[in-house]
Amino acid sequence: MTNILAFIFVVFLSCELAFGSRAKLFSSDSQHRKSSLAPAADGGICELRVAIYGYACEEHTVTTQDGYILSMQRMPTGRSGQTGGDRPPVLLQHGVLMDGITWLLNSPEESLAFILADSGFDVWIANTRGTKYSQGHTSSSTDDSAYWDWSWDELVAYEFPATVQYVNGQTGQKLHYIGHSLGTLIGLASLSQGNQLDLLRSAALLSPIAYLGQVSSVLAQTAAKNFLAEDIYWLGIDEFDPKARPVKNLLKVICKTPGVDCYDLMASFTGKNCCLNSSSVDVFLDNEPQSTSTKNMIHLAQMIRGGTIAMYDYEDEEDNIKHYGQPTPPVYNMTSIPNDFPLFLSYGGADALSDPQDVQIFLDNLKAHDGDKLVVQYQDDYAHADFVMAVNANQVVYDPLMAFFKLQ
Numbered sequence: 001m002t003n004i005l006a007f008i009f010v011v012f013l014s015c016e017l018a019f020g021s022r023a024k025l026f027s028s029d030s031q032h033r034k035s036s037l038a039p040a041a042d043g044g045i046c047e048l049r050v051a052i053y054g055y056a057c058e059e060h061t062v063t064t065q066d067g068y069i070l071s072m073q074r075m076p077t078g079r080s081g082q083t084g085g086d087r088p089p090v091l092l093q094h095g096v097l098m099d100g101i102t103w104l105l106n107s108p109e110e111s112l113a114f115i116l117a118d119s120g121f122d123v124w125i126a127n128t129r130g131t132k133y134s135q136g137h138t139s140s141s142t143d144d145s146a147y148w149d150w151s152w153d154e155l156v157a158y159e160f161p162a163t164v165q166y167v168n169g170q171t172g173q174k175l176h177y178i179g180h181s182l183g184t185l186i187g188l189a190s191l192s193q194g195n196q197l198d199l200l201r202s203a204a205l206l207s208p209i210a211y212l213g214q215v216s217s218v219l220a221q222t223a224a225k226n227f228l229a230e231d232i233y234w235l236g237i238d239e240f241d242p243k244a245r246p247v248k249n250l251l252k253v254i255c256k257t258p259g260v261d262c263y264d265l266m267a268s269f270t271g272k273n274c275c276l277n278s279s280s281v282d283v284f285l286d287n288e289p290q291s292t293s294t295k296n297m298i299h300l301a302q303m304i305r306g307g308t309i310a311m312y313d314y315e316d317e318e319d320n321i322k323h324y325g326q327p328t329p330p331v332y333n334m335t336s337i338p339n340d341f342p343l344f345l346s347y348g349g350a351d352a353l354s355d356p357q358d359v360q361i362f363l364d365n366l367k368a369h370d371g372d373k374l375v376v377q378y379q380d381d382y383a384h385a386d387f388v389m390a391v392n393a394n395q396v397v398y399d400p401l402m403a404f405f406k407l408q
Helices: 012-018 044-053 100-104 112-118 152-171 182-192 218-225 228-234 245-255 265-270 278-287 294-306 317-324 356-364 393-405
Strands: 058-063 068-075 089-093 122-126 175-180 200-206 343-348 374-379
Touching: 044 058, 044 068, 044 100, 044 278, 058 152, 068 100, 068 112, 068 152, 089 100, 089 112, 089 152, 089 182, 100 112, 100 122, 112 122, 112 393, 122 152, 152 175, 152 182, 152 294, 175 182, 182 200, 200 393, 218 228, 218 294, 228 294, 343 356, 343 393, 374 393
Parallel strands: 089 122, 089 175, 175 200, 200 343, 343 374
Antiparallel strands: 058 068, 068 122
């Protein structure tokens, strides 16, 4: 789901067996926290997935301009505990229906967050609004429809600057950004608007999402083209909870579509991942998927149907004029990304969500990019989840990624 429709309904039916009720973490603190350490009620991600391996880990919170209180985790050192030398900060942003555990699903030798910490980086993990540890708000709760009135536009406008500025403020350094799936879309849209460029060293995009018109996942295509997320929204369901009955009923509808194989949901959504092991899948099922807003799912479906990367379409000229001052949503212009900004892209030939044809459309927008500031990696047998869960991603993707960072 990390992501964009990235694990979009991934294993919804089986996940019902693996998940208990969702923890509610509310806060009424309206002050922006410049430096706060705030462990969750159950210890949070640090306790669940980091400290158990002997790593230092800090729980932080940051409040966005629109009032959402987000959890962040920091791994300031590697397992050795050494703090000397320059440790460049790295911000990790997961995809849709996932949270920061995306980067901690495998062993320390195979998970990117651990590998970065052991390789001399100061690691920061973001968790988007609505996920288990980022459900606080300064004036509303997840029981309010207003809490869920957002799409990935708001993640670009509010969460990206809040998390980037927070890491910069805590470390005093420019940072590297790594996104997976929806995390890449957030980063690319932000870069196209010049958002926080002065605080960033580079960006790495794993399973990059800018365009979705060529998505080959039959499940994602069926959901988008039949306006199924819109149906849920008009029923008054603002929270898209993969564990809730409306979404499970939605999946049943999709599974009746000819050509849809619901006996292998992961492959049906993400493509056939080459290199996952059962232990990481078990960790995934223990912790994911997470909620997002139904409006966010509609926005992604609009991208699939339209083949463009634009802001949320209110499907009404007057509403669009009210929000944007024009009858159609503004487009995020990928050619506006500065040609000298360092980019690392890694995509897979078996990916059904970040389809190679869509990636090529994005790459066509980068034809003028400085050659020494752009690294493009293609892994023929990788699908969507392989980039964060594959047992060989360390050698295949992460080693080249860190070599790229060290040149910036």
